[in-house]
Amino acid sequence: MTLSGIVLDSPDARELAAFYQRLLGWSVVQDEPEWVKLGAPGGGPGLSFQTESAYVRPVWPAGPDDPQMSVHLDIHVEDLDQAGAHAEKAGATKADFQPQDDVRVYLDPAGHPFCLFL
Template sequence: MSPPMEISGVVLGAPDARSLAAFYERLLGWRREQDEPDWVRLVPPGGGTGLSFQTEAGYEPPVWPHGPGDQQMMLHLDIHVDDLAAGCAHAAACGATLAGFQPQADVRVHLDPAGHPFCLWTEPA
């Protein structure tokens, strides 16, 4: 039997933890719970799993979509929005870049300032 376990956070590596955290603060509207030079933790207003950022020396951004020999993403974030166009406009205003490859009509892949892919998605009409 497994002892009780709970995922308390997700950590994204970045060339600058504070800069990437600032992007996600604007994007999600979450607040900083912890703020150190190389480590920042954001928490959602209603509680739950947080999002942290760690400065990594020699950081290499992932390539989306990756090809042979490319740096692959380790994970991506799925972010539900009610209005995909409005969510995409907000993400762009916060500093995200729309990825060139879009795999689905009800999903938009964006890249954060450190190159991590994240998906905005909505329920199909």
């Protein structure tokens, strides 16, 4: 078995794919009305987005009655401040809760948390 990709649900696949394209600089390798796949420049698993009409935005950090996140992305960076500024310019929001000093948690436009780490 080979992992070929990670899929994130969203109310708008194209909108979320465009955000990650700005954030990561990856290219679109598949573009359908409700499905978009980005490919990593060096190969490996892609990152895909599917439109889900019943999508419920997760809450970070989730409380007992909040929608739970089911996955998050870890993105290695060389400089947290520079990478954070880039993420915000791309459309991310810095999460209010930051659990570690050497990690920054951001939310993508659909509310999926992702971590920038050194």
